[in-house]
Amino acid sequence: MEKKLTPEVISAYYEKKFPVERFMAFIGLSNFKNREFGFVVGEHNRFVRNISFQNTEKMLEFMVKNSVKDAYVGAVFDTPPSKEHPIQKIKWNYREFIYDIDIDEYDLVRTCGCQGAQYCKECWSLVQDATVFIDKTMREDFGFHDIIWIFSGRRGVHGWVRNPIIQKFDKNQRVAILDYLTFIHDEKRSQSIDEIPNESKPLRNRIYALTAKSYLEKITPKKLHEFGISVNKAKDIIKQVQNSDDFDHTKYNILIPNDSAVRKKLSSEIILRRYPRIDRKVTMDTNRVSRMPYSIHGKTGQIAIEIKDIKNFYPDSAPTVWEALM
Numbered sequence: 001m002e003k004k005l006t007p008e009v010i011s012a013y014y015e016k017k018f019p020v021e022r023f024m025a026f027i028g029l030s031n032f033k034n035r036e037f038g039f040v041v042g043e044h045n046r047f048v049r050n051i052s053f054q055n056t057e058k059m060l061e062f063m064v065k066n067s068v069k070d071a072y073v074g075a076v077f078d079t080p081p082s083k084e085h086p087i088q089k090i091k092w093n094y095r096e097f098i099y100d101i102d103i104d105e106y107d108l109v110r111t112c113g114c115q116g117a118q119y120c121k122e123c124w125s126l127v128q129d130a131t132v133f134i135d136k137t138m139r140e141d142f143g144f145h146d147i148i149w150i151f152s153g154r155r156g157v158h159g160w161v162r163n164p165i166i167q168k169f170d171k172n173q174r175v176a177i178l179d180y181l182t183f184i185h186d187e188k189r190s191q192s193i194d195e196i197p198n199e200s201k202p203l204r205n206r207i208y209a210l211t212a213k214s215y216l217e218k219i220t221p222k223k224l225h226e227f228g229i230s231v232n233k234a235k236d237i238i239k240q241v242q243n244s245d246d247f248d249h250t251k252y253n254i255l256i257p258n259d260s261a262v263r264k265k266l267s268s269e270i271i272l273r274r275y276p277r278i279d280r281k282v283t284m285d286t287n288r289v290s291r292m293p294y295s296i297h298g299k300t301g302q303i304a305i306e307i308k309d310i311k312n313f314y315p316d317s318a319p320t321v322w323e324a325l326m
């Protein structure tokens with residue numbers, strides 16, 4: 001049954017249940033008053049930004065009084081953003097590095113029948129795999145260990161990388177990290193695929209251990225046969241991958257026939273079907289505001305909670321504002 005997200009429900013949540021200490025710990029206590037906020041307010045869903053607050057009491061007061069439908073948090077500047085001092089006119093200071101993974105980015109390759117904001121257990125595994133892949137890459141290849149994953153409130157997740165060094169990164173530095181991770185170009189149209197690289201070994205091994213494994217253990221023998229592998233061999237490959245705890249590049253090379261055409265076609269298909277699809281605009285834009293952790297999603301009424309264990313997280317299991325108020 002669809003419940004209505006009324007102004008009363010929203011205000012009650014921010015007045016009584018919003019975990020303000022956890023939110024403050026999340027964005028850091030220093031420079032709070034120089035942080036930009038944005039909100040969707042009023043009957044006509046007006047989006048307002050260039051807002052800042054002296055302290056958390058003032059912030060909550062605003063959110064309760066205006067029954068904000070959606071709440072967003074942005075970068076830190078050298079002076080408090082306001083109508084008189086909009087962010088374009090003040091000096092940017094820092095901003096968390098944010099990944100946005102949405103299930104609808106996979107529309108061209110989803111085979112379950114879901115489109116847009118729809119999701120099911122089958123296609124949600126793409127978001128789960130992408131999260132694990134990116135999390136590991138940031139930790140192991142770049143050494144950024146302060147990463148928190150937040151449910152977007154609807155159909156995706158946001159990864160907040162909070163190490164002080166990366167928060168100072170400008171657009172070009174952020175793009176360089178994205179480029180390292182990118183293998184699918186023009187994701188919504190041509191989807192041209194780069195070959196799996198040999199030079200970056202950690203990344204290459206991760207593609208086999210996570211992406212290739214996930215693809216091969218979910219595929220049917222019939223589908224694998226289309227790559228020029230006999231049905232019996234295909235059955236054997238799938239069984240071996242499913243039973244392998246430490247699948248990697250070497251095992252892939254042992255299992256997949258040593259025919260360069262087969263290997264090339266298959267590896268492109270693996271990247272196309274299961275490799276992470278990141279909304280680059282979100283990560284690149286250092287001024288963008290992102291959904292406030294622990295706030296309410298205005299369309300679903302779900303809370304943007306922290307995800308501790310992505311492998312066991314499914315959007316339906318996230319709490320709603322009505323549950324929070326019970």
Ligand SMILES: [Zn+2]
Pocket residue numbers: 110112113114118119120121122123124
């Ligand atoms: Zn689906």
